[in-house]
Amino acid sequence: MKYVTIVGKDFEEAVHKARENYGPALRIHSRRDVMVRGGFLWMSKRPRVEITCYLVDPTTLETKEKLPLVEAESPKVEAVVEATPVENDVAPSKQESLLAHARMLLELNDFSSDFLQKTLDLLQDSLEGTDSNELSVLEFELIVVDKIVSLIRIDHETQLHPPHIFVVLGPTGVGKTTTLAKIAALYGLQNAPKYKRSVSMITIDSFRAGAFEQLKAFGTSLGIEVAPVANEEEFYRALTQAEDSDLVLVDTIGKSPRDKDLAVKMKTLLSVPNSEKTRFYLVISSVMKAQDILKAIDQYSSFGISSIIITKLDESETIGNVLSVCHQRELPILFFTDGQRVPKDIHKASASTMLGQLKGFSLDFETLWTNQIGTTLVDPE
Numbered sequence: 251m252k253y254v255t256i257v258g259k260d261f262e263e264a265v266h267k268a269r270e271n272y273g274p275a276l277r278i279h280s281r282r283d284v285m286v287r288g289g290f291l292w293m294s295k296r297p298r299v300e301i302t303c304y305l306v307d308p309t310t311l312e313t314k315e316k317l318p319l320v321e322a323e324s325p326k327v328e329a330v331v332e333a334t335p336v337e338n339d340v341a342p343s344k345q346e347s348l349l350a351h352a353r354m355l356l357e358l359n360d361f362s363s364d365f366l367q368k369t370l371d372l373l374q375d376s377l378e379g380t381d382s383n384e385l386s387v388l389e390f391e392l393i394v395v396d397k398i399v400s401l402i403r404i405d406h407e408t409q410l411h412p413p414h415i416f417v418v419l420g421p422t423g424v425g426k427t428t429t430l431a432k433i434a435a436l437y438g439l440q441n442a443p444k445y446k447r448s449v450s451m452i453t454i455d456s457f458r459a460g461a462f463e464q465l466k467a468f469g470t471s472l473g474i475e476v477a478p479v480a481n482e483e484e485f486y487r488a489l490t491q492a493e494d495s496d497l498v499l500v501d502t503i504g505k506s507p508r509d510k511d512l513a514v515k516m517k518t519l520l521s522v523p524n525s526e527k528t529r530f531y532l533v534i535s536s537v538m539k540a541q542d543i544l545k546a547i548d549q550y551s552s553f554g555i556s557s558i559i560i561t562k563l564d565e566s567e568t569i570g571n572v573l574s575v576c577h578q579r580e581l582p583i584l585f586f587t588d589g590q591r592v593p594k595d596i597h598k599a600s601a602s603t604m605l606g607q608l609k610g611f612s613l614d615f616e617t618l619w620t621n622q623i624g625t626t627l628v629d630p631e
């Protein structure tokens with residue numbers, strides 16, 4: 251078996267270089283952090299990631315994966331210092347190489363180390379019961395995908411039966427107001443009578459300059475009433491007026507709840523709606539760091555968060571960070587949004603929307619899911 255070592259600025263770059271040079275015949279065996287010489291007169295040392303890969307026989311690849319395995323020129327490997335030599339003479343077992351492949355995919359997608367370990371444990375259990383040598387890479391990737399999906403919960407209940415009063419919460423600028431308008435359209439402009447709802451919108455973000463106007467503009471374009479409320483009395487009144495609506499969407503104040511006064515005001519206002527009929531949804535952006543998402547969940551946890559809406563997928567390279575946090579906090583996912591267009595850029599969370607965001611897999615997710623999506627809500631055009 252042919253082995254190669256490739257060095258990159260980081261793991262992702264090394265994998266990219268490797269894939270470019272060797273295509274699908276390449277399997278990653280291991281990675282390690284090394285220091286390489288560079289700079290003026292090679293005086294400085296820089297941290298790099300080195301991956302060791304082996305090349306499988308292209309005749310054993312499935313037709314879909316088959317690419318001519320050219321004897322590519324050896325990729326440029328910078329001088330490695332302070333690193334032990336790679337043991338190239340011991341071939342990894344098929345099971346080891348499959349698990350290394352899964353690790354590479356999970357790291358590439360920025361899953362947390364906890365999520366990664368759980369997935370690898372599940373994979374190892376699955377592989378114990380099967381003959382790894384019989385598995386193609388595509389078949390194995392299907393198992394990886396199955397394990398990822400098994401660790402993430404989707405809020406199908408709300409998708410199909412939204413509560414009477416639907417409140418969005420979340421840090422400033424994550425896309426609460428835009429998402430609320432998209433949800434209004436998703437249910438309000440629905441063609442299928444089974445899912446169509448009469449919709450009203452209320453904003454308690456009424457004192458900030460421009461906040462009401464922003465939602466009102468969305469409301470006008472969708473033909474939906476928007477009521478601004480500034481205190482408990484106005485909120486009672488707006489809720490009474492919206493009583494006949496199936497779905498009352500409530501937009502909240504886009505300021506950090508670390509602002510104590512605002513947090514108290516919001517808490518008081520949001521205790522007005524009937525708690526039996528009200529559910530709270532946390533909006534987070536996929537560009538947020540895992541630590542910040544965890545902080546936001548903690549800050550809003552006293553409201554009792556039903557599930558998570560993840561925005562700005564179009565601005566994020568990876569979603570492993572958000573999925574890992576949702577798993578860690580046992581929070582289901584309700585919607586994904588991937589753009590500024592109202593109402594187009596919203597999608598109900600599902601295994602297919604989630605997996606469509608994963609990168610590095612040889613699997614063609616679109617083909618995989620085409621016949622399996624039981625579309626229950628029709629996205630408005």
Ligand SMILES: Nc1nc2c(ncn2[C@@H]2O[C@H](COP(=O)(O)OP(=O)(O)OP(=O)(O)O)[C@@H](O)[C@H]2O)c(=O)[nH]1
Nearest residue numbers: 422423424425426427428504561562587588589590
């Ligand atoms: N790229 C992208 N931009 C989005 C998405 N959702 C919202 N935005 C944009 O993000 C910006 C902030 O959106 P808002 O809906 O005002 O966010 P917010 O959470 O209500 O903000 P505050 O009320 O100020 O806290 C706007 O420019 C939106 O167009 C998305 O899915 N993708």
Ligand SMILES: [Mg+2]
Nearest residue numbers: 426427455504
């Ligand atoms: Mg807003």
